[in-house]
Amino acid sequence: MDDQPFSDPASLLISEDHYITRLLHASGVALDSLGVGGAPSDPRQTWRIVAENWHLFAGTASGYWLEEALDQVLEIDEALDADSADRVFNQIQNRLDTPDFRPRALFERFKIDVLATTDDPLDDLAGHAALRESGLPGRVIPTFRPDRYLDPENTQFGSSVERLLALTEETATFEGYLAALRGRREHFLHHGAVSTDHGVEEAYTHDLEPSDARRLFQRALDGTLTPAEARVFRGHMLLEMANMSVEDGLVMTLHAGVLRNHSSATFQAHGPDTGHDIPVRTDFVNGLRPLLERFGLERDFHLVLFAVDETVYSREIAPLAGFYPSVYIGAPWWFLDAPDAISRFRAAVTETAGFSRGSGFIDDTRAFLSIPARHDTARRVDAGFLARLVVEGRIRTRDAERIADDIVGAQPRRVFKL
Amino acid sequence: MDDQPFSDPASLLISEDHYITRLLHASGVALDSLGVGGAPSDPRQTWRIVAENWHLFAGTASGYWLEEALDQVLEIDEALDADSADRVFNQIQNRLDTPDFRPRALFERFKIDVLATTDDPLDDLAGHAALRESGLPGRVIPTFRPDRYLDPENTQFGSSVERLLALTEETATFEGYLAALRGRREHFLHHGAVSTDHGVEEAYTHDLEPSDARRLFQRALDGTLTPAEARVFRGHMLLEMANMSVEDGLVMTLHAGVLRNHSSATFQAHGPDTGHDIPVRTDFVNGLRPLLERFGLERDFHLVLFAVDETVYSREIAPLAGFYPSVYIGAPWWFLDAPDAISRFRAAVTETAGFSRGSGFIDDTRAFLSIPARHDTARRVDAGFLARLVVEGRIRTRDAERIADDIVGAQPRRVFKL
Amino acid sequence: MDDQPFSDPASLLISEDHYITRLLHASGVALDSLGVGGAPSDPRQTWRIVAENWHLFAGTASGYWLEEALDQVLEIDEALDADSADRVFNQIQNRLDTPDFRPRALFERFKIDVLATTDDPLDDLAGHAALRESGLPGRVIPTFRPDRYLDPENTQFGSSVERLLALTEETATFEGYLAALRGRREHFLHHGAVSTDHGVEEAYTHDLEPSDARRLFQRALDGTLTPAEARVFRGHMLLEMANMSVEDGLVMTLHAGVLRNHSSATFQAHGPDTGHDIPVRTDFVNGLRPLLERFGLERDFHLVLFAVDETVYSREIAPLAGFYPSVYIGAPWWFLDAPDAISRFRAAVTETAGFSRGSGFIDDTRAFLSIPARHDTARRVDAGFLARLVVEGRIRTRDAERIADDIVGAQPRRVFKL
Structure with a gap:
């Protein structure tokens, strides 16, 4: 609704994605260090942990999705590993700070026709109403x-x-x-x-x-x-x-x-x-x-x-x-x-x-x-x-x-x- | 036993074949209109319904079987769709009216060695006995x-x-x-x-x-x-x-x-x-x-x-x-x-x-x-x-x-x- | 421990391998005739039964393993069947009688790093201790x-x-x-x-x-x-x-x-x-x-x-x-x-x-x-x-x-x- 920029690479790409955090957890990474469940964490530090362990995702669906997002959406042209972690973090952060990478711009770029959220039955759905009136070129429906x-x-x-x-x-x-x-x-x-x-x-x-x-x-x-x-x-x-x-x-x-x-x-x-x-x-x-x-x-x-x-x-x-x-x-x-x-x-x-x-x-x-x-x-x-x-x-x-x-x-x- | 000709394309190929009728039913076709369960129905009308919906069978086993039967057994050389429905129906009907497409002729043409029916234990199996004595070049056994x-x-x-x-x-x-x-x-x-x-x-x-x-x-x-x-x-x-x-x-x-x-x-x-x-x-x-x-x-x-x-x-x-x-x-x-x-x-x-x-x-x-x-x-x-x-x-x-x-x-x- | 030679082809390759004996049994071979469960049996006779029935193993994992063992380990260069049974038996027996085919020599040839046995909790594990002291180039652990x-x-x-x-x-x-x-x-x-x-x-x-x-x-x-x-x-x-x-x-x-x-x-x-x-x-x-x-x-x-x-x-x-x-x-x-x-x-x-x-x-x-x-x-x-x-x-x-x-x-x- 507000089209706020995404705050940082880790909270956008890692902390909420339990496909990613679960496999890191299996390999001994503490969920807190990944910001899971709203745990306070340093996004750059979280990103480094992911980068160091990125080889674990070879062959997985989540690995493919994140690599595609980095390559195709965020236009990062180097592979993610311990060495590149900070550079990639910075590049993503730069992208997120530009208007082209705000949620609404990406929604348009992705050519989304319909996006359905799942909502509590008691939700007043005011957010959906506001979005509908904002002239988004696709539907966001509850x-x-x-x-x-x-x-x-x-x-x-x-x-x-x-x-x-x-x-x-x-x-x-x-x-x-x-x-x-x-x-x-x-x-x-x-x-x-x-x-x-x-x-x-x-x-x-x-x-x-x-x-x-x-x-x-x-x-x-x-x-x-x-x-x-x-x-x-x-x-x-x-x-x-x-x-x-x-x-x-x-x-x-x-x-x-x-x-x-x-x-x-x-x-x-x-x-x-x-x-x-x-x-x-x-x-x-x-x-x-x-x-x-x-x-x-x-x-x-x-x-x-x-x-x-x-x-x-x-x-x-x-x-x-x-x-x-x-x-x-x-x-x-x-x-x-x-x-x-x-x-x-x-x-x-x-x-x-x-x-x-x-x-x-x-x-x-x-x-x-x-x-x-x-x-x-x-x-x-x-x-x-x-x-x-x-x-x-x-x-x-x-x-x-x-x-x-x-x-x-x-x-x-x-x-x-x- | 009697080697009666098959009556029509629909009752031969559709009404008794629940592989075919079930998928039509899933797509909203009433079973009665297909002659299922002995429902009175017009064979040509049933055939038209199948032809109009034939695209539903792409990739299915039943689709392949029926197309092979049309092509190889009945020698129909056009694809089945709404446009060809009546022509194909007529061609099949013509075939069925000739001696080469009576059950016994097809049995021989298919080179069937043994065909087993399933029968009620109280069946007297007179039909099987008659068939056996009729000199069929293969066995039909109960x-x-x-x-x-x-x-x-x-x-x-x-x-x-x-x-x-x-x-x-x-x-x-x-x-x-x-x-x-x-x-x-x-x-x-x-x-x-x-x-x-x-x-x-x-x-x-x-x-x-x-x-x-x-x-x-x-x-x-x-x-x-x-x-x-x-x-x-x-x-x-x-x-x-x-x-x-x-x-x-x-x-x-x-x-x-x-x-x-x-x-x-x-x-x-x-x-x-x-x-x-x-x-x-x-x-x-x-x-x-x-x-x-x-x-x-x-x-x-x-x-x-x-x-x-x-x-x-x-x-x-x-x-x-x-x-x-x-x-x-x-x-x-x-x-x-x-x-x-x-x-x-x-x-x-x-x-x-x-x-x-x-x-x-x-x-x-x-x-x-x-x-x-x-x-x-x-x-x-x-x-x-x-x-x-x-x-x-x-x-x-x-x-x-x-x-x-x-x-x-x-x-x-x-x-x-x- | 003692590095005793394997006694014969059947007891080495057949009698203890329930993958092999089960499929022979399914085909009507009596388990006793294969020496299963310690039944007294003539190794050459057992081998002949296997050879006569070897076609049953086409496409199975056990078939592949045994053929590889014959070909790569035992260096047999003819296919196993009823005709070759005795010749193959003799060749294997000859191999087993030479020092290169004793257990320890094979263990070394296979370049086994670690071999784990499964043992009863009350086992004194004296055999494992003896092996450890014998200077085997890999570990055999309980x-x-x-x-x-x-x-x-x-x-x-x-x-x-x-x-x-x-x-x-x-x-x-x-x-x-x-x-x-x-x-x-x-x-x-x-x-x-x-x-x-x-x-x-x-x-x-x-x-x-x-x-x-x-x-x-x-x-x-x-x-x-x-x-x-x-x-x-x-x-x-x-x-x-x-x-x-x-x-x-x-x-x-x-x-x-x-x-x-x-x-x-x-x-x-x-x-x-x-x-x-x-x-x-x-x-x-x-x-x-x-x-x-x-x-x-x-x-x-x-x-x-x-x-x-x-x-x-x-x-x-x-x-x-x-x-x-x-x-x-x-x-x-x-x-x-x-x-x-x-x-x-x-x-x-x-x-x-x-x-x-x-x-x-x-x-x-x-x-x-x-x-x-x-x-x-x-x-x-x-x-x-x-x-x-x-x-x-x-x-x-x-x-x-x-x-x-x-x-x-x-x-x-x-x-x-x-």
Whole structure:
């Protein structure tokens, strides 16, 4: 909104990027020294640590993204290592101090059509409104992300629901709670949102009788649910979210199969999103069945499934998306947003579901400067995949050309109702 | 038997092929308009819908099969799209009206040695007998498929067992039930059957004490089994089938890991096998252990394992088949019967089990005209795999040649006792 | 120690190598005829059986290893088949009777730096001491392998713990038991051990309260634990092993996810390690969490995770090793120690964790003569992987060269504290 310059290389490129800080941490670097979780740190010193350890990133997706950002966006022409650390730091700092490297200039330079943030349901979205009026040549839209309002085991559930009901002036009943969520979704819709986002450990849904839902909601507020009951309530609320999507048209995206905050000590010292979220197996086929039994055949309902366990692509997600009109295959996410993994993804889903049932490539980055590199990587890998099919006589060149355009243009626009 | 001409392009190539109809359905086409589940529909209109949406199949296995059938079998020389739809329809219809495109002529043209149908245990197999006497230059043999007679949770279990006992004049005791099944297997053997086929959600077996089996059977007839007891009974009956295979020599094929009829609404409207069977994880190693403890070392027992979860190939099926003389690795099945998936399959199993422990390629199609394309695909992919091993210095050319022949000839004949 | 010549080709190359004997068994060869489990057998006859069936090994890892051993180590220049069997047998026997083919000469010829055996905790390690004093140009070091002392469901648990306590003169209390284990680890450390090895069916750990651990230990001695309690105790003891590793610095290696002795009849007739250990799914992320919560951030603790389910590489092990400084990715193990599997392994882990978080290649062989072939295979595949990254513009040639050296030299030395 304010188009403030980025302050320094480390806070722009390192401290918030848990892909980078996690691998340094694995090699013995203290997270505090990298400014993780807002720890006070000297940006130049952080940058030196990264430079000294830069060889660790050879072959990784994060290494490729940062090198591309340095080379293509920041126009640094020497390799990063202990020797070049200070020079590179200075050059980046110089760039960041010029108008061409302010956020808005880069947003234009990157030719971003749509950038979606994820936001708390109670956010007033004033920032989005201001941006919209500022004449940016692309859209920055909010996304409704209600995890903490739906999960009774989230430590913030009680207080979150309390604030939700207060803001919306609804009663502390299950009906009031649903009405409040509907109200906030409507608020997001008015501010341009096209989707809701749900981050869950398991792709589990449940279809409760209304009387059971009411009862569990009250006990959730009282904090007296057993773990099994909390799971059922959480699963039911995911189904209610689908129900509301059927009503209001917001696309539902589900990011499932991550155990958050695996290391309690790290969470206590540095907070969430600091590199110790770890994938776990989850079952989309049985887990989503109650939701799909209710809403899977609804024409305008869009449910986009993202996974970090790549075994589900050929076994679960492609078969589901190849039948249910509502189900779309999310682009390879997180650890899988990398060249070889994207290539495996395409091979895993295409023979069953073709190209039309995917979300098309969307990135999921916290590292603003990596956006061009991520899209470039995905496009190259997809082009390589299509080229192989042409060479093997499996598709025609003209079809490959159409698909290459479609999966980065019309397809994501259609799936996300843009 | 009667060698009736195929009626029209849509009912021959589309309506029964749930690989094709499922992807159209995912894209918003109503199943009724495709004639799925016997819905009355205009073949030409169905064909137009397929042609308009044909781009959806680019890169899919079904797309490749249908294009090969059009090009190689039906000798259509233009690409299918909205513009060509009617012309192609007419050309196909013309072909189907000529003697060269009757079922028997195609059977001969495809040089089919053996075609196995799957049949209800109570089928009198008169059709097979008639075919046998008709002088077809290959064998059409029945396969014993008793799922509904073995699963107390199948809605048709009670009535099926009742009919089974009535036909075989056996008593409603567990012993009578086993004797009846034995009798029907013998009937199938007399009609040329070489195998039994079992489609199950999980690869689960159980070795019950006779008194427990008797007790559960009576309660299964009464419909009073709990889900856990039904599972145990079903698992025990799979083991009894293995026992009978040891006795009578029928090869046992197991197709495990599919949740049938995921969408109840679709099942109610269109019936089974309409595109919403979805793979699920299953555990062959623990699940089959009771069966293999009893019969795994029997010399003439053949158990062929088919999977739709490709992770089991390197982890479970190849290690089992690389030790137990009775266990064979089934060819990639269903969603996995596609070029890239077959290639991954070969890479997953060969280093552990070589080439001799596989079933060799067998197709599993409902689409008669796709048979040549399916075998052609598998042969090409296997040849490509062998060629890579030769180039990498891992096998000799003469071994590659021997194996390429063996896995489509001697090997499946040996595994299926043909 | 004594440098006795190897007695004959069959006992050197076949009878102890369950990779080879298992596939012959699957093809109908009786294990007794191969000398498995110490069965008396005629080496020449065993060799003939192998030669007649040698075509079964085309494309397998074991086939490649044995051919390399014949060609490169034993300098046999004709292919093995029924016709050449006796000639090859005679040539090998001649080699084995010469001084150049005694164990010590081969050890030198193979340029082995370090060879680690796995040993019972009560072993006096006199053999290792003798070897050390004999002036071998490399190290042969023991590894502490306490499985049977930690698992109450192991049939030898009671007697093993009894002997452990007797040898160490400790009391039959939980504290005495821990002290005894500590004492034996110290003994191993004094004899050059750098690691402990743990073979478990599941990667499960548990952090018991001391009073509960004491109580379960007493009941374990009494043989009165339920299976669930035995699991918890076993999980807790794995955590205690990690605790001791933090104290004494021994690297902890975990080989998880194998169901041992799948065929009871084979186990009873031929004993363990006779080819019917089968991989099963296991969950490293939840299973190891208690252990990692306690010790995962300890700087000098090294935990190397080996798997035979390759799906865990990208989903579980690379993400864990990319965050926890203590966790290392074990080289592809057992069924996965083969060219295509190694290649998949590299593609699965590198984009997330780079090259620095792996153990580097270590073989795990019972077949002494296959050591050069195994290292050669891994090096070739890794070099091929690096070359691909160079060609694709993903790493620089000089980085590829550094990494190729590092992962077979500095890296395993650092991970195993050599």
